[in-house]
Amino acid sequence: MSLDKLKLSKSLVIAMTDAGYLTPKAIQLKAMSRILGGQDIIAVAPEKSGKTTTYVLGVLMRLKYTKDDAPKVLILVADHERGQAVIDQFVSLSKNRDLNIMGLFGTGGTDAEVSELALGVDIVVATPTRARAVYLKLGLNLSKLQTFIVDDADLIVKQGMQLPTAELARSAGKCQHLVFTEVVHDKLYKMIDQFMNFPTLLEVEEFENDQAAVITQLLYQVPNYKTKVNLMHNLLRDDEVFSKVVIFVNTRLNAQKLAKALESQREGEFSMLRPLHFDENGFDDFEDFKAEPDARVIVVANEAAPEIDLHGVPFIFHFEVPEEKETFLSRIIKNPDAEEEVVSITFATDLELGQIKKIEQSIGQKMEVLDLPDDLLVDKGSKPKPAVNKNMVSQDKDELPSGGGAYHDKKDSNAKNYNLGIGQKLKMNMKKKHS
CATH class of the missing domain: 3.40.50.300 (P-loop containing nucleotide triphosphate hydrolases)
Incomplete structure (x- = not known):
């Protein structure tokens, strides 16, 4: 052209x-x-x-x-x-x-x-x-x-x-x-x-590369940190689905803060990799966490993180989006020899959506956006609404809508296109539990 x-x-x-x-x-x-x-x-x-x-x-x-x-x-x-x-x-x-x-x-x-x-x-x-x-x-x-x-x-x-x-x-x-x-x-x-x-x-969506072979990618858009914590509590209540979980945050201080916020009455259920203090629940070696049956959730900091083998862990949470997209990408590339299905779930605020966009460009596909649970306690009293400008006329990818005033197309990222396997079970279970 x-x-x-x-x-x-x-x-x-x-x-x-x-x-x-x-x-x-x-x-x-x-x-x-x-x-x-x-x-x-x-x-x-x-x-x-x-x-x-x-x-x-x-x-x-x-x-x-x-x-x-x-x-x-x-x-x-x-x-x-x-x-x-x-x-x-x-x-x-x-x-x-x-x-x-x-x-x-x-x-x-x-x-x-x-x-x-x-x-x-x-x-x-x-x-x-x-x-x-x-x-x-x-x-x-x-x-x-x-x-x-x-x-x-x-x-x-x-x-x-x-x-x-x-x-x-x-x-x-x-x-x-x-x-x-x-x-x-x-x-x-x-x-x-x-x-x-x-x-x-x-x-305009431009994916320069072919689609990368990645594990199932799910995204929750949340307004702030407190709502992220509430959402994590909400999801982790289902210990049958979330039987073994790794949660990534950006700094060791944030890892300590989140691990304390997620504390459980069950001893050793929640922990931190390489805790800052000797009296905090944690593991110095990630393999010890994988081998301990009572240890269900571990919080890992991207900051100075050791190289860990995620094999055998079915759920990976990015509670915070890494500053470097390569950090994120290294965890979601599918292992062709792995038999089990792995799901990556990301929590992103408005200010983290730019990093999400760069990740999507790198993998050549969009993450599937999930609705927040109906019973989720959203900080400051209101759930985040879809980004719709009341005074905006939206142009569809192929044609312009007739009439003026408010108009907003449903984005492709919000369209439901469920995958079979553990990803589908997760979404169906969340729907049943929170409908």
Whole structure:
């Protein structure tokens, strides 16, 4: 498929070709016409899928050059490194245009940046906190803004920069809003609901690799740590199904904390691998846990974890998603010689869904999302709802829904496609026990 499908100017097609882009990406095919049409969009696509190039091309096509000193485009990024990559992309694709672009990433005084902005600039690329600081010094004029872009929105939320992002968007007034992210969740919607009305949701899934041979993957989406603990208690009550369990967390302190939270009246039932104190239940050798019939559950820290043989353990829980996806992947690759079925169950909060997305890209398939048990005690009184924006129009993978207003498609990850064997038994048992 040629770049002509994007309906770009001849100069941009030449610039794209010179930069090594020969065919359009899926997200570009879905989003470009809407960006050029001035629509507000939320574009959801994995890492390295062409999200940045998509809005750079859109900006270069739509940017109206005038002699105004105020910037016409504001792009918010998560950090300096990402911001510089955006600036480099603009420079690469606008070689033949007189384009003034400036980055705001500093942490010191703002006087120099205020002075430079006063000379006139077309595009500002900034972190939300720095842009807000310069704005409050009356150095960043948003009155002429045509396009407001939030790049890596999930990372901006993860780093706690929702407030300056929303404040800047509201201060900009009426303009086009473009949000690009790897994942969508409640925390992200709480931020963008403050300045976006009826955006179109565009989702692209790109699995570059063939499906990897992995053990059964199940996912629970939970709002916070306390609910994770409650869910673990809830599931582990069934000692017939969960007869031997390994629970992974990220640090030894978290392992100690969780092991104490899961303490049982049955001596030795719950333990920790390599406990921090001599008087805590635990094992120094994982093989001793496997050999002890009364030891049912062990908590293992990813931090400085020894190499352990999970053979013979039917259930693996990732109570916390590892920072390095390779740590997770090393545990879920199916052993072709193993006869028993193994199930991996992951608990993920909104802020961990980005890591889940990267894992799914690596294995070439999505994890199956399970509903939370009806009798689960969810912290702060309410269960997490599906990530649905009340003011959002969603575009299906093949066609656009008729009508406006609220609309949300059921994601493929939520579709039930049960596997036979221990995975099916687990889900059926949970349904019976909690219905």
